[in-house]
Amino acid sequence: MQINILIFGQLADIIGENKIDLWDIPDTEALKMYLQKRYPGLSDLPYLIAVDKEVISANTVLNNNSELALLPPYAGG
Amino acid sequence: MQEDKTSAIMTERKPKNIFVQGPIASSFIADSIQKHSSKKEIGGHSIFLGQVRADTINGKKVFSIEYTSYEEMALEKMHRIREDIFIKYPLTCMHVYHSLGKIAAGEICLFVFTSSAHRKAAIDxxxxxxxxxxxxxxxxxxxxxxxxTYQWKENK
Structure with missing residues (x-):
């Protein structure tokens, strides 16, 4: 199962990409653990995860077509 | 029945694009005000303008802010906010514009414009x-x- 992740703001600086594709990530907890290991710089920054444009507050199972996004603190207005 | 009602509201107010590339011109704001002169049931407008501030951080002055967005999500969220506000307040209309791209200090990056029969609803x-x-x-x-050099802004 492939998942596509959009990356915004400061997180794109840390990860070095605006978008990454990952395989075999069953849920958002697994995603967080993967990201933490792969990009240690993320531990300094709080961020939210959106699944299909909704910010999640608990572990969420991912589907093949899930649209994921990593959202650092907002700064609009 | 319930579903019919909801879908009717959804059709009435489709998600509008709020994003504009670059700063919001004062002439655009003036034109928006002018356009409301035909809506004679309005008795009060309230306008908020966000301006890029030249903050001094560690002795360095902010020169510009470059705005980016997860646009599809932002428009869905804004649509929901709009729905909530229209349920809560007796508004005639509401317009929201937010800049994307590089906006220099002193330029306008947010324009929120609400109108109502009476001032209180428009202001609130x-x-x-x-x-x-x-x-x-x-x-x-x-x-x-x-x-x-640069740093990422964070809303307080």
Missing amino acids: ACEETVERLKAELPIWGKESFEDE
């Missing part, structure tokens, strides 16, 4: 919309300094 709706969009819309701002 305007304030609540500004507070909610700052907290809920996925928009980011990269603050550039005069020496070309």
